[in-house]
Amino acid sequence: MEASFRPAYLNLLESGALEERIRQANALLSPCRLCPRKCLAxxxxGKAGVCHTGALARVDGWCAHPGEEPVLSGRRGSGTIFFCGCNLRCVYCQNFEISQGAAGREMSAAELAAGMLDLQERGCHNINLVSPTHVVPQILxxxxxxxxxxxxxxLVYNTGGYDALETLRLLDGVVDIYLPDMKYADAKTAERYSQVKNYPAHNRAAVLEMHRQVGDLQLNAEGLAVRGLLVRHLVLPNHLAGIRQIARFLAEEVSPNTALNLMGQYRPEFHAGEHFPLNRPPTAAEFxxxxxAAGQAGLTLPAGWN
Known part of the structure; x- marks a missing residue:
C-alpha cells in the first residue's frame, strides 16, 4: 500500500467526532432503526432484533481472505470479519448457518478491535466487514x-445492500470502500426470495449515498482498492435479478465508471431447491x-473478478 494512504476514519478520530458518531448510532439501536426494517427491538x-442480534455483535470469525475481488484480496488477503445475523432472509443464502442460524459468539468492542488489529498484523490489505448493517454501532x-x-x-463495508440512509450518513468519513450487493431490480422478487419490502428503492438510495461519500473506485500503485464504490451483482437463473435495470441505474444515475463485479457463482443452497427456478444455476447463456446487458448500459466489467 502506498505510504501516502490515510484511512478516512483518522480525521474523525483526531477531531473527536468519532465518539459522537457512536452516540448517534447507539441512539438508533434501541428501539432499533438501523436498517429499513425498523423492527424497533x-x-x-439485550432484546434481539429481526437480525437475531442484541446489544453485542455476534462474530463467526475473521481471516485473511484470498477469494475476494483481486483489488481487495491482493497478495496477502482481505482482512475479513464475518458478522452473524442478517437483515435479509434469502432463501438461497450460501452462508445461512452464519446469517440465519446460531453460529458465532458475542464479542465486546474490545474483542472486535483486537480482531481488527490482528488482521493488520497478519499483513491484510484492509478490514472487510461482512454483513455489517445491523451492527454499525458495535463496529464504530x-x-x-x-x-x-x-x-x-x-475500512470495507461489505453489505447485502438493504441499508438505511440515516445509518449510512453516520459512516460518512468512516468507511473508505463500500461493497454493496444490488440483488434485485424488482420489489416483488425481493420480497419473495429475501423477505424484505421495497428492496430496490432502499438499495438504490443506499448506493447513491455510498457513491456520494466515496466516489468511484480508486486503486493505488499496487492495484489495490483504497477508496470508492464497488458493486456486486449475483446473476440468478431465469434473469430473476434484473441486471438490465440495475446496470442502467448504475451507468445513468450513479456513474458510468462504477466498478461492477458481475458474479456467476450462484448455486442452489439452503431452501433454493423449493423455489423454481432458483433450483438450478444460471446457464452460460444467461450469464x-x-x-x-451491463456492457450495453455503458459499464466496463473488470476481467477475472468472478
Missing amino acids: ERLV EALLIAARAGLRLP QAAQQ
Missing part, C-alpha cells in the same frame, strides 16, 4: 479502540446475457 437491553465502538491502538487499514 430494544437491543441495548471497536473502530475507536482499534484506531487509537494503531489501526491504519482501509453471457447479463454481461451483455
Whole structure:
C-alpha cells in the first residue's frame, strides 16, 4: 500500500467526532432503526432484533481472505470479519448457518478491535466487514479502540445492500470502500426470495449515498482498492435479478465508471431447491446475457473478478 494512504476514519478520530458518531448510532439501536426494517427491538437491553442480534455483535470469525475481488484480496488477503445475523432472509443464502442460524459468539468492542488489529498484523490489505448493517454501532465502538491502538487499514463495508440512509450518513468519513450487493431490480422478487419490502428503492438510495461519500473506485500503485464504490451483482437463473435495470441505474444515475463485479457463482443452497427456478444455476447463456446487458448500459466489467 502506498505510504501516502490515510484511512478516512483518522480525521474523525483526531477531531473527536468519532465518539459522537457512536452516540448517534447507539441512539438508533434501541428501539432499533438501523436498517429499513425498523423492527424497533430494544437491543441495548439485550432484546434481539429481526437480525437475531442484541446489544453485542455476534462474530463467526475473521481471516485473511484470498477469494475476494483481486483489488481487495491482493497478495496477502482481505482482512475479513464475518458478522452473524442478517437483515435479509434469502432463501438461497450460501452462508445461512452464519446469517440465519446460531453460529458465532458475542464479542465486546474490545474483542472486535483486537480482531481488527490482528488482521493488520497478519499483513491484510484492509478490514472487510461482512454483513455489517445491523451492527454499525458495535463496529464504530471497536473502530475507536482499534484506531487509537494503531489501526491504519482501509475500512470495507461489505453489505447485502438493504441499508438505511440515516445509518449510512453516520459512516460518512468512516468507511473508505463500500461493497454493496444490488440483488434485485424488482420489489416483488425481493420480497419473495429475501423477505424484505421495497428492496430496490432502499438499495438504490443506499448506493447513491455510498457513491456520494466515496466516489468511484480508486486503486493505488499496487492495484489495490483504497477508496470508492464497488458493486456486486449475483446473476440468478431465469434473469430473476434484473441486471438490465440495475446496470442502467448504475451507468445513468450513479456513474458510468462504477466498478461492477458481475458474479456467476450462484448455486442452489439452503431452501433454493423449493423455489423454481432458483433450483438450478444460471446457464452460460444467461450469464453471457447479463454481461451483455451491463456492457450495453455503458459499464466496463473488470476481467477475472468472478
